[in-house]
Amino acid sequence: MPTSSGQHPWVDALRVYLRLPVLAMLFLGFSAGLPFLLVFSTLTTWLRTSGVEVAAIGFFSWIGLLYSIKFFWAPVVDAFRLPLLTRLLGQRRSWMLAGQALIMGGLLGLSSLDPASQLGAVALFALMVAFGSATQDIAIDAFRIESAEDEVQAAMASTYIIGYRGGLIMAGAGALYLASAFSWQVSYQCMAALTAVGMITVLLRPEPPRQPLASRLAKEPRVRAFLRASRGRPAWVRRTGAWLIGSVVCPFLDFFGRFxxxxxxxxxxxxxxxxxxxxxxxxxxxxxxxxxxxxxxxxxxxxxxxxxxxxxxxxxxxxxxxxxxxxxxxxxxxxxxxxxxxxxxxxxxxxxxxxxxxxxxxxxxxxxxxxxxxxxxxxxxxxxxxxxxxxxxxxxxxxxxxxxxxxxxxxxxxxxxxxxxxxxxxxxxxxxxxxxxxxxxxxxxxxxxxxxxxxxxx
Structure with a gap:
């Protein structure tokens, strides 16, 4: 039956996909998906067609370990303010833009190389792309969660996944088609240009509100107990200890406590x-x-x-x-x-x-x-x-x-x-x-x- 707005309930539900925070995730998803294959299967295809031995190609998969250990620097992305950028853009947008800049720079660097004779440089620029991509992922996840209320999160996740798959197709099929028609160098230059999709989205969307780190840590009972026990110690010791307990110790203790x-x-x-x-x-x-x-x-x-x-x-x-x-x-x-x-x-x-x-x-x-x-x-x-x-x-x-x-x-x-x-x-x-x-x-x-x-x- 129609709602008070005169629309059918299904129409009202679908209108969520027209909201700006939800649409923004389509483009940020594309930005997140684009670099992934460019340092994995697309890159290994380029290496093999350039005559690089399979033994060397196998070790390039270790570049993906950066995605597996990104939780190590996630607290830095969460708390550290980038000079000038954070003041202009805010915590989340500044780190997204920094990650995108690393991705673009790394892809342009790859586009200038010949893998057969410059394999070491290829590895370094691929690491640069992967680090920028993993950093962007951390910031986008936080940006998504903080940008809208809970009932919109499922729609934002859906548009993010659609955009991400679009990025995969572009970095996979698109890059291979360009390499076949022109060259691998031209292909990677085009992929670097597409990084601008995410950059423009970051510049157009506002910074989401977020609770200060100190307020979040103060809600943890174990953090409060540590702060009581550490009275009289230097302020930096108390801040560091509170952060480690709230961000690292508590999640592990909770998991082992339950299972x-x-x-x-x-x-x-x-x-x-x-x-x-x-x-x-x-x-x-x-x-x-x-x-x-x-x-x-x-x-x-x-x-x-x-x-x-x-x-x-x-x-x-x-x-x-x-x-x-x-x-x-x-x-x-x-x-x-x-x-x-x-x-x-x-x-x-x-x-x-x-x-x-x-x-x-x-x-x-x-x-x-x-x-x-x-x-x-x-x-x-x-x-x-x-x-x-x-x-x-x-x-x-x-x-x-x-x-x-x-x-x-x-x-x-x-x-x-x-x-x-x-x-x-x-x-x-x-x-x-x-x-x-x-x-x-x-x-x-x-x-x-x-x-x-x-x-x-x-």
Whole structure:
């Protein structure tokens, strides 16, 4: 029935997507997604087509470790004021703009290099892009949460994801098409120019209001106890101690307090659930190049069609979680990841068969999207409302760290054993994740109509 405004309730609900804070996240999402592939699969494709050995290419995946450890400098982004910029733009916008400037500078630096003869410089500029990108991510997350009330956050997250996927397509298919038509240097120059999308958005949107750090820390009982016990000590000691307790100690104590010794098992599970996918990622695109697929084919099949399949997998995963609960779908996601990663070994043995490439990409991206959706839901269920941002940042970082570390050795394994053996080994890494998913389903996850089981009790 119509609302007091005369509109249908669904029309009123959809109008949220016309609000400026929500629309802004579309462009900031694009800005966040753009640099990601430019230091991963797109870069590894450029390196392989330039004749760089696969052993060296594998180590480039370690650049992604910056995304996995960004929680280390997140408190700096949260509290440190950049000279001049923060006074002009505010805390969140100044750090977003600083990160975007690093991304643009790094991409322009990459566009001036020849990977075959300047591999060290390529690594340095790629690190610059990744650091700027991870820093931008920290600031955007805070900006999003602080820019609007809770009921708008879901819409802002939706437009952010759409923009992010658009950035991935541009940095994946778009960059490969440009490289095929012109050159890799021109491609990366165009990507650097697109960084202006995020910069313009930052300059146009206002700084969100935020509670002072001191006020937030003062609400923590453990912080108040520390401040009482440290009376008479130098002010900098009390400030530093209060910050460490409120920002680092309290979230960890809360997590272990809720789950007991079972928290160790949960942390292990978080670290290995995506290890199979992440460990094999650095060698997928060198495989496509070595099999003889053209850049246009790689772009169309993996960067456009693949992204669509990933989105579909995420949607399917969300529906299955609602229907069957998180536990069963955690097991399904881990199993599907192992099976679809084996398809890369099949592709490596079969040669450049276009239909098999499509089948492999369909399977890989559907399982990737499904596993990502259910795992995000699982991680969200583990966080405490009092420490959501900190705990989720730690969980998401731990999720990618082991797999990205192992991915760095992928080139050495391929060089010594070949592509088929490498992908079989990467698939085998996912078997412990299946077993632990069964354990988590049995001992922790709340299923419809059931009560949750505490992990610290047999």
């Amino acid at each position: 007991g010794l079972g928290a160790l098992g949960l942390l292990l599970f978080i670290g290995i659930y995506r290890i199979s996918d992440l460990a094999m990622a650095s060698m997928a695109y060198p495989l496509y190049v070595d099999l003889g697929f053209s850049l246009d084919t790689i772009a169309t099949v993996t960067k456009v069609f693949g992204v669509i399949m990933s989105l579909l997998g995420g949607l399917v995963g969300g529906v299955l979680v609602v229907r069957y609960g998180i536990g069963r779908i955690l097991v399904l996601g881990a199993t599907a990841t192992v099976l679809t990663n084996l398809m890369f070994a099949w592709l490596a043995l079969s040669g450049a068969q276009h239909s098999l490439l499509v089948l492999t990409i369909v399977g890989d991206n559907l399982s990737n999207g499904l596993a990502s959706a259910v795992f995000i839901a699982f991680l969200s269920s583990l966080t405490s409302r009092a420490y959501t941002a900190t705990q989720y940042a730690l969980f998401s970082s731990l999720m990618t760290l082991p797999g990205k570390f192992l991915s760095g050795f992928g080139g050495l394994v391929v060089e010594g054993m070949g592509y088929p053996s490498f992908f079989v080994l990467a698939s085998a890494l996912g078997v412990p994740a299946i077993l632990m998913a069964l354990w988590v389903w049995r001992h922790h996850v709340r299923e419809p109509g059931k009560h949750p089981v505490s992990l610290d009790k047999p």
